[in-house]
Amino acid sequence: MRYAFDDAFLDELRLRNDIESVIGEYVSLKRQGRILTGLCPFHNEKTPSFTVYPDTQSFYCFGCAAGGEAITFARKFFNLDFIEAVKLLAERAGMSLPVLSSQDGYSKLRRSVFDANREAAKLYNELLYKPEGKAQLDYLRGRGISDKMITVFGLGAAPDKWRMLYDHLSSKGFSEEILVSANLLRKREKNNKTIYYDNFKNKIIFPIVDVRGNVIAFGSRVLDNSNPKYVNTADTPVYKKSNELYALNIAKNGNEGTLILCEGYMDVIALHGAGFTNAVAGLGTALTPAQVSLISRYAKEVMVCYDSDTAGKQATAKAISLFSRTGVKVKVIDLPDGKDPDDIIKQHGKERFRALLEGSANDIEYRLSLERKNHDLQTADGKISFLKAAAVILAVNGGSIERDIYAAKLSDELGVEKGAVLQQIKLVDVRNERARQKGSVRQAEKEMKKLYKDLLPQGHEDLRIIKAQEILLANIIANPSFLTKLEGKVSKEIFITPVYKKAFAIISERISNNSGIDIIYLTGDFTPDEMGAVSRLYASKLPLSNTLKECEDCISVLLEETKKSDFKDVSKLSDEEFLNLFNMDKNQQ
CATH class of the missing domain: 3.40.1360.10 (Dna Topoisomerase Vi A Subunit; Chain: A, domain 2)
Incomplete structure (x- = not known):
């Protein structure tokens, strides 16, 4: 979906939301020359691989391949759709959001689900203090939950009825499709007829609210000890339980x-x-x-x-x-x-x-306390086995200070020299380092393939294909005039990876129209995950010689791969596809 925000608006949005300022509110960044680095907020790491590029107003993580610009960061960090992220940044900068002539259907669905959840939470809370919710209120008070906590957490009651919420939200104008998408309703087929009914019945309701104050889902609990004890909202357009935390x-x-x-x-x-x-x-x-x-x-x-x-x-x-x-x-x-x-x-x-x-x-x-319970420290064998296990724990989890402190404690506890404890830790270090070196090359290749797994279509295993596409596109981004000089040699058909095929089509169109190709102009055309691949093209670590020869070499690699895959069954090519490939091959000669 291409969103109708014009370049002038996006320029001002970028100017008022400097990426260092936006990301710096949530990630501790350290300047290293022209870039900034920090621990990635999108995956777990100890060594910073998250990089911010003020020059291009972009970011990229070399650990998990997340990337983009300020809008994409807001989308990923707050789980927003494109329009919601733009609105957030516009409000942050005191800007008015332009009225769009059309809106993405998925964005509309998300907003409708948010609205339905809010209305449902309001109804459930009101019902808690009505006769229909007496059993739930008695249960909560029996557990010592005060009215204040009921209000703070918005607790509610789903009565012992199958269509209470359905009837209420239908009267508010919500369609069955929206309510099923929100997992507020379930449906089943009976006698060739679709029957809709409430997902939550005769339960205590726990609204789940995200960090921006949106009701995104519900948890629920039965009033007795029957199973399942808890019934929760399934994943929806606004909620994925593995990504959220209660309260x-x-x-x-x-x-x-x-x-x-x-x-x-x-x-x-x-x-x-x-x-x-x-x-x-x-x-x-x-x-x-x-x-x-x-x-x-x-x-x-x-x-x-x-x-x-x-x-x-x-x-x-x-x-x-x-x-x-x-x-x-x-x-x-x-x-x-x-x-x-x-x-x-x-x-x-x-x-x-x-x-x-x-x-x-x-x-x-x-x-250490858990490990200690597995050994009889009254015996020499027990002390030795515990010391070896403790050395593994300290080698893996402890820095030099922790090692020194706990080596001293273990020395006192086990009656051995502190130096002996430290020596045992060093032995584990040596063993771990040998294992690391032995598998480092294999692991590096494995991690690279894992990083690029979504970029390598089935049947294409050569990582050179990825590099050729990246270097070719990065050269065109850095040198827009190359596009004209490569006319007849490059087109979207030679790109193997869908996201790069799409990127070339959009970038080449903007260059042809004399429009800017800064990364913020592209973000409305890609998903947050796709923006990671696009952001790599703007990252300064790609090795470029910025020459036409380099571009032509990349084109040769891609043409060779295209012929290997596409000409396996020429009969499946359309006349136009065959002619395009023939002409490109001819131009390469």
């Missing part, structure tokens, strides 16, 4: 750089009610890299507060592993067996939970 819209404000990560809605509400307003929770799935990345945008430290059973320990170990790839510090709250935060606050008060917070262990201490 982050509240916890992100004034959290002093620390978030408490809980397992469920009730834990979060109980903690907020006790004054711990920096608590958040996942949304019915195991913690995901996307959620870890989201947390890292708002916190420098996370305190993991999962149950102490086997499943909880496994989830904690996974969380530590995920956060170890970021710059976020991790602490683990040691909950008593069988207790969750809600139980502790009810039975022992908020001061007891505060004491648990203050006594929480960092990730290394937690790993």
